[in-house]
Amino acid sequence: MARPLRIQYEGAVYHVTCRGNEKKTIFKDDYDKNIFLESLSDGLKTYTIILYCYVLMDNHFHLLLETPLSNLSEFMRWFNITYTSHYNRRHKRSGHLYQGRFKSILVEKESYLHILSRYIHLNPIRTKQHEMASLPEKKKYLRNYTWSSLLGYKNESQKDIFIDYAKVLEAYGGENREGRKLYWEAISHDLSMGISIKEKVIGGSILGSDTFLRWIRDRFLPEKSREIPAVKRLRKYTTKEEIIEALCKEMGKGFDEIKKEHGIIRQIAMDLLYRVGGLKGTEIGRMMGIDYSTVSQGRKRLREKLKRDKSLAKTIKKIEMDLSF
The missing domain is CATH 3.30.70.1290 (Transposase IS200-like)
Known part of the structure; x- marks a missing residue:
């Protein structure tokens, strides 16, 4: 172990x-x-x-x-x-x-x-x-x-x-x-x-704000340690602030505007916050002002669209590349 x-x-x-x-x-x-x-x-x-x-x-x-x-x-x-x-x-x-x-x-x-x-x-x-x-x-x-x-x-x-x-x-x-x-x-x-x-609790190891998580990540989780399982688990979590900033920049919209939408952009936001940010459906739901079941359904619909739309996959990949560290 x-x-x-x-x-x-x-x-x-x-x-x-x-x-x-x-x-x-x-x-x-x-x-x-x-x-x-x-x-x-x-x-x-x-x-x-x-x-x-x-x-x-x-x-x-x-x-x-x-x-x-x-x-x-x-x-x-x-x-x-x-x-x-x-x-x-x-x-x-x-x-x-x-x-x-x-x-x-x-x-x-x-x-x-x-x-x-x-x-x-x-x-x-x-x-x-x-x-x-x-x-x-x-x-x-x-x-x-x-x-x-x-x-x-x-x-x-x-x-x-x-x-x-x-x-x-x-x-x-x-x-x-x-x-x-x-x-x-x-x-x-x-x-x-x-x-x-x-x-x-992020990655089973840290309880704190986005600012605290970023400080810990940058100071104590250097790239050379990224193959250690516990470090990999922590480093995969990008703060929600960074995700929202990258998403808004790519889409040319503010987050309040994205939250009000019912289409693909909101689905991308929910998916990134879940996969890259490590947030649970209930947390994302609170951020978006929606029920957690809507988060799950939105991510499911996005997965179906990704099978048919290569340009959509490229957009999401670009945002993920911007978030890489």
Whole structure:
């Protein structure tokens, strides 16, 4: 199996997850969870890591952290070995505890840190056990879920000493009573309306704006590395801004004008945003002000036209060439 892409730099922020091997439990009881958190706290100090939030589940965990020293892999290697050693000794077992290497998503701090923290804090109610639970029941469960940093975001008296609450709470008015109140209100709104994150992750590796993706691509994904599978997967994504600019230039029309059309140009836009931009049908639909099914149908009609119209294929190829990097 190919190694996952690890883009590391000073001040990088990551959403890190690790699952139990064969989806088995990694915590037998509260004692294991306490040892896990003690080891985590030690590692944060040793490797100068800033932790913004965490959630422990029976068979996996989530961390949202920052690496001032560009040392994510070094920290996670130490941390996972340390906890696995404890678990194996205590439960008289041997072998791997986790399912492969840890997974990490590089996160644009300014745009997504506070939103992603809420997404992670909702994890305890994303189980079959809570699928049919009422909104009040879900709120009560989250308020009382011990193994999450959410408690410290909601109540100052329940803060963990190894969590940096201030940066996330900046977006809600600061680390004060009002900020904590607004943060919990945002969580409650997410419980009711949902929060969309997964579909915004590009190439399974990056969560950020078009500007952030372009910066990462240009700085950390040089042409000489293009044959690495994870890099190829990321480099194929051109930002939607670049796609729209190239399309408008070729067609001699503004994007607002293209969105209002019902013909071939709009179909080309939808197809490029899907294939070259890596956007999902629902995202393209929102951009165009149409239903996602219309996106799928439009791309299907375009494919049929391409079989008969060679000049159309040349036009699309020209736009793709303009977008190549």
